[in-house]
Amino acid sequence: MNTTPDSAPRVSDFPACKVIYCILPDDGTDKRLLVELRKRHGVLRAGSATRRGVGALADARTKRGKLPEPQMVRLLFATCSEDQVDEIFDFIFWSAHIDKPGRGAIWQQTVTGGTPYELPADVPDEQTIS
Numbered sequence: 001m002n003t004t005p006d007s008a009p010r011v012s013d014f015p016a017c018k019v020i021y022c023i024l025p026d027d028g029t030d031k032r033l034l035v036e037l038r039k040r041h042g043v044l045r046a047g048s049a050t051r052r053g054v055g056a057l058a059d060a061r062t063k064r065g066k067l068p069e070p071q072m073v074r075l076l077f078a079t080c081s082e083d084q085v086d087e088i089f090d091f092i093f094w095s096a097h098i099d100k101p102g103r104g105a106i107w108q109q110t111v112t113g114g115t116p117y118e119l120p121a122d123v124p125d126e127q128t129i130s
Contacts, residue, residue: 014112018085022076022092022106023053029096030074036095037078041088046078055102073104079111 024030030048037043052070062068080088089108097103 016082017079017111018082018108019111020076020078020080020085020089020092020106020108022096022098022104023051024048024074024076024096024104025102026050026072026074030076033076033092033095037088037091041080041084041091043078043080043088045080046076048074048076051075082110 022033024033034046034048037046051073053073054068054070076092078088078092085108089106093099093106096106098106
């Protein structure tokens with residue numbers, strides 16, 4: 001592999017990407033969305049993680065000088081190309097009912113670049129055990 005400065009990959013060599021982040025209630029919505037993102041939109045660079053959070057508009061009753069008790073939430077993230085980001089953003093927004101109070105928040109961010117990620121066609125999907 002040639003690693004001279006002239007042959008090193010440049011940021012411009014990678015396609016422009018965006019990452020969509022979404023904070024969701026810990027009710028399984030993230031898992032449902034991940035399945036649908038893959039099936040309907042072919043999004044393979046996505047995942048979710050558990051976080052603790054306090055809703056900004058939540059009714060927080062605490063003693064003076066104390067913070068509200070955090071709740072478990074899920075942070076969903078999906079990386080997609082710039083040409084499909086609006087479609088993916090709208091899909092997550094409406095499918096997760098972000099327009100309703102207490103259902104979470106969603107935003108997107110431009111990343112410098114990303115590499116294409118494709119799974120081999122002959123690899124079967126994972127099976128989850130209930």
